Amino acid sequence: MTSLADTASRVRGLELGAVDYVTKPFVRAELAARVRAQIAVRAGARALAEKNAELERTAAELARARDTLEAEVVRRTDELMATNQRLTHMNRVAAMSELAASIAHELNQPLAAILSNAQAARRLLQKNPPDVTEALAALGDIVDDDRRAATIIQRMRTMLKKGAPRTDGQDLNELAREVARLVGNDVLLRGATLRLDLAPGLPRVRGDGIQLQQVVLNLVVNALDAVADRPPDRRLVVVRTRGDGKDRVVLSVEDSGKGIAPADMERVFEAFYTTKAEGLGVGLAISRSIVEAHGGRLSVENNPGEGVTFRCQLPVWEEGGA
Numbered sequence: 001m002t003s004l005a006d007t008a009s010r011v012r013g014l015e016l017g018a019v020d021y022v023t024k025p026f027v028r029a030e031l032a033a034r035v036r037a038q039i040a041v042r043a044g045a046r047a048l049a050e051k052n053a054e055l056e057r058t059a060a061e062l063a064r065a066r067d068t069l070e071a072e073v074v075r076r077t078d079e080l081m082a083t084n085q086r087l088t089h090m091n092r093v094a095a096m097s098e099l100a101a102s103i104a105h106e107l108n109q110p111l112a113a114i115l116s117n118a119q120a121a122r123r124l125l126q127k128n129p130p131d132v133t134e135a136l137a138a139l140g141d142i143v144d145d146d147r148r149a150a151t152i153i154q155r156m157r158t159m160l161k162k163g164a165p166r167t168d169g170q171d172l173n174e175l176a177r178e179v180a181r182l183v184g185n186d187v188l189l190r191g192a193t194l195r196l197d198l199a200p201g202l203p204r205v206r207g208d209g210i211q212l213q214q215v216v217l218n219l220v221v222n223a224l225d226a227v228a229d230r231p232p233d234r235r236l237v238v239v240r241t242r243g244d245g246k247d248r249v250v251l252s253v254e255d256s257g258k259g260i261a262p263a264d265m266e267r268v269f270e271a272f273y274t275t276k277a278e279g280l281g282v283g284l285a286i287s288r289s290i291v292e293a294h295g296g297r298l299s300v301e302n303n304p305g306e307g308v309t310f311r312c313q314l315p316v317w318e319e320g321g322a
């Protein structure tokens with residue numbers, strides 16, 4: 001409040017930070033009104049600043065909550081993936097342990113042959129004069145049988161291996177043959193027949209070889225279980241591969257077993273659903289999740305005659321594709 005009423009003074013006063021400029025003489029009521037206006041402006045600004053601070057606090061809280069949530073989602077996802085991987089591995093070990101007896105039996109053949117050839121070689125070398133030619137032949141057989149045994153063990157170890165999935169182009173026919181070799185002796189011991197009906201020249205599918213092999217193994221072991229109490233000439237399992245001429249390849253496992261009641265058709269894919277005394281009930285659940293993770297589908301239907309067919313549809317691998 002001042003008696004300097006010239007414009008320059010007014011401008012200077014306001015520039016120096018005054019919020020208003022009142023010249024004397026003044027009118028009381030007007031001064032009171034001006035002061036009231038300034039109080040209202042100040043109160044408004046303060047309220048705004050408080051609101052602003054509050055908003056900033058809320059935003060910071062939200063950001064913190066989001067970070068915590070994100071970290072939690074990442075942690076849970078990691079946990080889930082680890083559990084999944086463990087469960088998948090457990091299922092593989094369980095499937096392999098079902099085959100353990102037959103694989104041990106299978107190993108016995110080369111081992112017995114190695115023993116008898118080793119004994120023969122010793123005898124041949126102890127002869128006078130030693131029969132080196134025959135002894136060498138026996139040693140050659142020993143090498144072959146040892147390789148056979150090593151292959152059987154390698155096959156087992158591949159399936160029992162732990163590890164993160166890898167993505168490659170997979171030949172479904174080769175995969176089916178490998179599973180057939182793996183269960184070969186089991187099929188014999190069960191008095192069943194496993195037939196391969198593989199379409200030549202199929203395009204590769206995209207995926208992890210061990211996991212896809214695990215799917216086929218689960219389906220084949222289930223099929224062998226399903227035909228177990230059929231008469232021997234009807235214990236038939238057929239593994240078939242077909243292309244659809246476009247972008248999918250289908251592998252199916254058909255059995256002549258007891259079939260599945262319509263009401264249980266979808267339940268068989270539920271985790272821990274089993275009708276077997278020794279079953280974990282995870283084979284099909286894991287198989288379906290593996291197939292879906294590969295962008296495919298796993299379904300089942302009853303055959304027109306007897307038994308069921310599980311159908312595993314997988315997208316073909318486009319090299320360099322997404």
Ligand SMILES: Nc1ncnc2c1ncn2[C@@H]1O[C@H](COP(=O)(O)OP(=O)(O)OP(=O)(O)O)[C@@H](O)[C@H]1O
Binds near residue numbers: 094258269276308
């Ligand atoms: N080919 C089949 N024919 C008839 N029933 C089947 C066939 N495959 C699966 N099933 C039924 O579905 C159930 C679930 O199968 P799944 O492979 O998930 O578990 P499992 O074989 O019981 O145990 P595991 O975890 O050792 O595989 C089986 O117990 C069986 O009742």
Ligand SMILES: [Mg+2]
Binds near residue numbers: 218221222283284
């Ligand atoms: Mg099973």
